[in-house]
Amino acid sequence: MNAWRDRWSGALPRLAVVGHDLAMVWVVWLGLHWLRYSIIPNPPAIPLWSTEVALVLAAQGVVFWQVGLYRGLWRFASVPDLWNILKASALGMVAIAVGLFLYNRLDMVSRLVLVLYPLVLMGMLGAPRLMYRAWKDSRNERGHERSVRILILGAGHAGEALVRDLRRLGTYQPVGFLDDAGRLRGTKVQGVPVLGRVSDVTEVARESAAGLLVIAMPSANATALQRVVVACERTGLPFRMVPRLADVLEGRSLPGELKEVAIEDLLGRKPVLPDWKSIRDWLGARSVLVTGAGGSIGSELCRQCARHGARRIALVEIDELALTTTESLLRRDFPDVEFIQVLGDCGDPAVIGHALSESQPEAVFHAAAYKQVPLLEAQLREAVRNNVLSTETVARACLKSDVGTFVLISTDKAVDPVNVLGATKRLAEMACQSLAERSSTRFVTVRFGNVLDSAGSVVPLFREQIRNGGPVTVTDPDVTRYFMTIPEACQLILQASAIGTHEAIYTLDMGEAVPIRILAEQMIRLAGKQPGHDIAVVYTGLRPGEKLHETLFHADERYRATGHPKILQAEPRQIAASEIESALLAMRDASARYDRTTLASLLRSTVPDFNPMTEQVAVAQDSTTVVAFPARNARKV
DSSP, X not given: OHHHHHHHHHHHHHHHHHHHHHHHHHHHHHHHHHHHHTTSSXXXXXXXXXXXXXXXXXXXXXXXHHHTTTSSOGXXXXXXXXXXXXXXXXXXXXXXXXXXXXXXXXXXXXXXXXXXXXXXXXXXXXXXXXXXXXXXXXXXXXHTTTSEXXXXXXXXXXXHHHHHHHHHHOSEEEEEEXXXXXXXXXXXXXXXXXXXXXXXXXXXXXXXXXXXXXXXOTTOOHHHHHHHHHHHHHHTOOXXXXXXXXXXXXXXXXXXXXXXXXXXXXXXXXXXXXXXXXHHHHHTTOEEEEETTTSHHHHHHHHHHHHTTOSEEEEEESOHHHHHHHHHHHHHHOTTXXXXXXXXXXXXXXXXXXXXXXXXXXXEEEOOOOOOHHHHHTOHHHHIIIIIIHHHHHHHHHHHTTOSEEEEEEEGGGSSOOXXXXXXXHHHHHHHHHHHTTOSSEEEEEEEOEETXXXXXXXXXXXXXXXXXXXXXXXXXXXXXXXXXXXXXXXXHHHHHHHOOTTEEEEEOOOSOEEHHHHHHHXXXXXXXXXXXXXXXXXXXXXXXXXXXXXXXXTTSOOEEOSSTTEEEEOOOOOOHHHHHHHHHHHHXXXXXXXXXXXXXXXXXXXXXXXXXXXXXXXXXXXXXEEEOOOTTSOOX
């Protein structure tokens, strides 16, 4: 009974709209004929109801229904609805003319009436809809006199759409626009005046008593956005921005949501847009396995795989809390995808063998790794064990299980390495290359730079330091790094995997490097503070294993373009597979004995372009033992 009552109560408003529209058809048809014949002597009588009128109502009613006029709501009536009404009126006129011609050869039907009918009917149907919407909008504005007053920067399409959304919400009151386009000065957008230029924001915000600034410039480049942010900061008011369309489509922002300006918005490099069709064609309906699935890259990689068609995802993770958290979030967002949890160290052959057996993957993404540069300088044994030996273990297990594609997630620090992280990642690349030479498994290596907001990266550190009142610590005023976002990094991994050939190394053309000093200052400003005044910036000197500038490309790898304009493929350098295999066996033995001296010697001799920094030594933090990397002419072990 309740369901029937709900269905009936929901149908009543729609029936009322249908009744209104048919009544307008009746009024327009009879009214136009009355006006047409009233100018001639002895006009014929026009009955209020007849078979002809019934045919007109029936023909026009069917057209209204077929055109979909009753799928919209009067509350949100707009120009597209008026266009739909005009189309329905014109088609109705054709249907009426055909019906009456068949009925009575258009006897007593004025040709002038047929011409005027669609235009007059559009006015009679559209005006009540627009008036109803205006009435509802005015009620919302009167009912929220204490709503937040908003000043919008940008009077383009995004700003106009924002005003409509804010009025529907009713809790915000747009008071004006600021835009640098001279042609807009003194005009109104959706009834909201354009009050000046963006540079006038401080004066206009004060005069209009604005409580919030909204940047409605989703297509602005980083330089323009930096200028707008600086102007907003001078007002002392909170500010938000309309998200970019790509962020909405990728699920990083909700439609209509106002987000805080993020540091990635100010980096100065346009995000790399992937070829989603090729990714979905390659990934669709596949089973995949991700090691390090609880990390920042691993978890986002699982999310991207689920979003773009994977049917089963195995999550291998050694951290039980990270595994549980990641798996629960994935199940919530992707209930149709099968997720398999495997708790354990992927460097354990039994763990990775079990995971491969359970999931039967067609692709494996190896994201598990240690990556903290200064820490690894003093933890050589764990760096080798996790970054090199575990990679070989997973790769060999994939060969044994006939996995179609193995993807090693590497780093730009593997190019001309100067620290333990870069050297171990380069050796992991070489280990995969040696295995690729005698297997059908497709080995793909993907290198990228620093990832914004990843665990342990500089952005969360700066954010925490700013939250605590400073100081913000920067290693050197001249240090630069290449940056990309977590979703962008994972999209690169999937894109390279989709276009990858056998034994391929891919890297991203990341544009210009970003000075870390500028990054720190921008983050301080985004927090509403002034660098050097509210928050101090302190330079601490380069840490062990760090260098001023990263290198993206190796001189001997002969990069060439791929099907994606921002992804380059490197030509793998020649290696001696037998020497790599012998070195890895020796490393396993040294690792089992925790012999860091031998590990240092093996790493230095096996990776010929490894040139350790900080006087070629790494001092263990909890020991007085010094692990020295031998000179280049040292005897190989």
